[in-house]
Amino acid sequence: MPPRIQVHERARDEYFAILKKDVSVPRVPSFETPTKCVKNLAVSHIPSTVRINEIIKRITKRTLSAIERGIAPPSKTIFPKFLPNKLNLTIFDLRFDSVPKRDKLLSLASYWYASSKSTLFLPTVKVALLQDNRKFSEKKIEKYVEMMQTLIESAEMKNYKPFIGTIPLMPIRYSRPIIQLYIEKGITSFAIDVGTKDLLNHETDFRRILIQIQEGGVSLSEAFIYACNLGIPRFERDKARADDFLSFFAYVDAFGTTFKTRGGPEMHGIRPKVKRFIKEELSYEYLRHEMQYLGDYNQREQLKESDVVRTLIGEEKMEKYLGTKNAIDSIALNRLGSIAEKVEIK
Numbered sequence: 001m002p003p004r005i006q007v008h009e010r011a012r013d014e015y016f017a018i019l020k021k022d023v024s025v026p027r028v029p030s031f032e033t034p035t036k037c038v039k040n041l042a043v044s045h046i047p048s049t050v051r052i053n054e055i056i057k058r059i060t061k062r063t064l065s066a067i068e069r070g071i072a073p074p075s076k077t078i079f080p081k082f083l084p085n086k087l088n089l090t091i092f093d094l095r096f097d098s099v100p101k102r103d104k105l106l107s108l109a110s111y112w113y114a115s116s117k118s119t120l121f122l123p124t125v126k127v128a129l130l131q132d133n134r135k136f137s138e139k140k141i142e143k144y145v146e147m148m149q150t151l152i153e154s155a156e157m158k159n160y161k162p163f164i165g166t167i168p169l170m171p172i173r174y175s176r177p178i179i180q181l182y183i184e185k186g187i188t189s190f191a192i193d194v195g196t197k198d199l200l201n202h203e204t205d206f207r208r209i210l211i212q213i214q215e216g217g218v219s220l221s222e223a224f225i226y227a228c229n230l231g232i233p234r235f236e237r238d239k240a241r242a243d244d245f246l247s248f249f250a251y252v253d254a255f256g257t258t259f260k261t262r263g264g265p266e267m268h269g270i271r272p273k274v275k276r277f278i279k280e281e282l283s284y285e286y287l288r289h290e291m292q293y294l295g296d297y298n299q300r301e302q303l304k305e306s307d308v309v310r311t312l313i314g315e316e317k318m319e320k321y322l323g324t325k326n327a328i329d330s331i332a333l334n335r336l337g338s339i340a341e342k343v344e345i346k
């Protein structure tokens with residue numbers, strides 16, 4: 001069995017699915033969750049409360065060819081982005097429409113292993129790798145599972161780093177074999193790649209994934225649950241509820257960044273809206289005029305608010321906290337309550 005991220009529950013809310021946990025990763029100082037992850041923050045703007053730093057590496061066919069020819073080592077291209085005394089997650093984002101051949105996959109596996117220090121985060125993928133004609137395909141899912149198995153087994157003989165098993169958010173019919181592979185391999189940490197969807201609008205799929213993890217024998221109180229590429233409602237008005245941040249209230253321990261973009265023909269030629277996180281409301285304000293990139297600002301504000309939330313768990317009812325946030329309506333509260341009610345921790 002591979003080494004595991006050690007997780008111990010310290011407190012939970014009596015109504016919502018939000019837990020405070022102690023998390024220990026080899027060669028990294030232990031930390032408490034829930035927490036916001038960051039990426040590409042300017043050194044001068046890194047808050048002292050940062051615990052998880054993401055390093056995103058896009059892998060295209062050209063990148064894969066370069067790896068086979070002898071690309072620059074991670075010590076020159078990836079490790080300089082690491083932050084000292086933090087959990088540095090190296091996340092490979094595979095931009096393929098189909099699974100590479102085995103020889104290319106093994107080359108990728110070697111570079112992936114060398115690029116990670118504390119954990120082995122199984123790569124995220126394009127949705128096209130999982131679909132035929134924009135519909136999930138069992139054959140493509142089977143190929144995906146084989147790819148993940150190859151990556152895991154390529155590292156098992158020499159491995160001292162815990163795996164984090166990536167699960168694309170999709171109906172349980174398709175995500176079940178992925179979860180089963182991870183459980184069979186002894187993996188107890190999971191990354192839910194939401195694919196820029198609004199989690200609260202897909203809470204049934206998310207809930208079934210959580211239940212499947214527990215049915216595999218991994219209690220959510222002892223698992224590390226990370227979520228990335230979280231979307232928000234496509235509201236046309238000036239503000240939108242921060243449903244990505246609300247994932248903390250759905251068993252998510254670490255809220256990752258969004259490094260994928262919404263695609264499809266309907267988005268062609270449309271510039272992404274600039275949005276500013278308002279922690280007092282748990283909302284985003286859409287900005288109509290040109291402004292500087294707000295990624296650093298939003299990450300810092302979300303980190304501050306996650307620190308506040310963490311201190312309240314077990315000390316104050318989170319319903320009271322959410323009641324102070326103007327953007328949180330009864331729909332959001334009911335969906336979050338439904339997740340807690342229907343996913344009973346074993």
